[in-house]
Amino acid sequence: MNDKQHTIKAPVTVRGIGLHTGVEATMTFCPAPIGHGYKFQRVDLPGQPIVDADVDNVVDLSRGTTIEQNGARVNTVEHTLAALVGLQLDNVLIQLSGPEPPIMDGSAAEFIHALQGVGLEEQNALRNYYEIPDTIRYMDNARGVEIAALPLSDYRLTVMVDYNSPVLGSQHATLADIGQFANEIASSRTFCFLHELEHLYKSNLIKGGDLSNAIVVVDRVVADEELNDLAKMLGKPRVSVKKEGILNNVDLRYKNEPARHKLLDLVGDLALVGRPLKGQILAARPGHAANVAFAKKIKKKMLEVKTNPVPVYDPAREPVMDINRIMQVLPHRYPFLLLDKVIYLDAQMVTAVKNITMNEQFFQGHFPGNPVMPGVLQVEAMAQTGGILVMNTVPDPENYWQYFLGIENCRFRKKVIPGDTVIFHCWLLAPVKRGIAKMKGQAFVNGKVVMDAEMSAAIVRKDNA
Incomplete structure (x- = not known):
């Protein structure tokens, strides 16, 4: 699975008729920035409203998944979303000239071919995976439906169906590697x-x-x-x-094509969780209503974790920014550059790492014999982390200065000493306006908060400074 976020290199358009509405529409997949996610845009409506691909926006499940937001409705989104998930794309704007994506041949294959045709582009931010922490279950006894998600460091799906039909009988389909979606699942028709x-x-x-x-x-x-x-x-x-x-x-493309299509639908519906998933999904007799109900359970669990984020640092994982890239963005240099690497960065938050060693220059004079990282330098390291986030809001950070304006509600909760690895995590409290950013920051050592604060900063073009 990809570590970094991806979008597409250029816009690409498909055209066709909607399955349920019967309305002909043009659908254009457009590149989108880091952290954008999947969004539909009804370009045929006044104001061209945006509809987020979010399970909370689902309004109808009549033989397909329909979402609505800002007075705009998009019908039958599951095949489109399945194609994006299957190619491990993270950030795409889908512009639509009608109420429903084209059904094409009833599968996701033509979407896959169009997207692959323009090419995928890696973005300089890690994917914000939600890793299933423990078993999550959904059951509908009346319909004989059961779906479960189990912890796994990959994304695998197995679907079992039984239609009590002499033609189809019992079937199952498995996708052991999401990277095989395009070859194994995408061409399965509704x-x-x-x-x-x-x-x-x-x-x-x-x-x-x-x-x-x-x-x-x-x-x-x-x-x-x-x-x-x-x-x-x-x-x-x-x-x-x-x-x-x-x-x-009509000849089936696979003996178990219906089961494979049910797996395709499940991939598309679970995209409405809003983040790429890591886990083992097992589904018996799934359908859109069950898929969406299950997606809501996953999102609820996901948001419970999000309220108390503890960043995970894997030293073996390639950073988003190494020290050389950091020095291209920040003007600080030794001995005042207090970050070693950035391990996560999107439009709303950033996570950076500082390894504390006895060789730090400030230990020579700060509590000799009892070395403790000065609180003021912890604040400075947090401010530099926030500076990375703020500079990420402009396309040419090398042409800006970032100034620390203020700090509020700062608390030091535990000593930081040689041998500690400090994880600095900052996120925007509000959109950046007129070059002013307000952020919340936390510093972690071994999963425990050692310092937190609210900060404000300004970015100013160098030619105006």
Whole structure:
């Protein structure tokens, strides 16, 4: 799995009809900055409102997942989101000229091909994974649905379905490596049973449904008169089926294509959690309603952790910024450059590391015989960490100075001594306005807070300083 965030190198457009609305639409995938996530934009509506791909924005689950925000609605988002997750993309703006993404061939393959065609671009920030901490379960006994997430340092999914059908029978599909999504899962098409078709049509759904973009499973003998009615409903001169099988005798791309498509849907629906996941997902008889309910449970668990963040530092992991890159952004130099590396950076927060050794110049005069890092230098190191975050808000940080303006509610909770590794973590309390930033910062040693403070800083262009 990728360590760094990714977007696409250039915009790319697909066109087609929506499965349920039947409205033709143009959909353009656009590059987006670090920390942007997945957002849809209804460019056909006044003000071109944005709809965040967030489970809290789900408003309808009628044979697809529909989200709504700012008075704008986007239908059937799961295939689009599955393609983004399957390519391990993090930041993409999806501009849409209608109410629903094009259904294309009923799978995510054409989205994958379009995105791969323009190329993926690595961004200078680590992916903000949510690692499943312990087992999370969802059950719907009435429908026989069960979904579980287990801890794992990777993202794997297994789906089991049983439609009590002589055509499909019991099936399962597994994706052991998310990097194989494009090859193993993306081309699996959406499907329904013949007995569902008329109900869906009368429910004002599948207006864009066609035998070229959906598989219709026939699990009973069908009379010629009914086939003629189906042909009229689907706008075809005729339709046929060999006994029990697939309408118009379409060949399946895989023996377990329906199970693979259910896995595709699950990947897309779980994207609404808002962060890339690490965990083992096991799902029996999943559907959009269950997927979204499960995604809400994961997000609730995720937010519980987020309220008390303790950054994790892996020394073996490549940093976002090494000391050379830090010196390109900050004007500080020895002995006043107090950071060694930056291990996380996005538009809202930053995490940096300082290794404390007895060789630090300040230990020569600060409590000889009882070396303690001066609190004022802990504050300075925190301010430099915040400076990295503030400089990240401008495209050309080398042309700016960053000045420390103030500090409030500063507390020193534990001594910092030689041998400690201090993790400095800062985040914006409000958007940067007129070059002024307000931040909250915490310093951790061995997972415990040793210092915290609120700070304000200004960034000024060098030619105006």
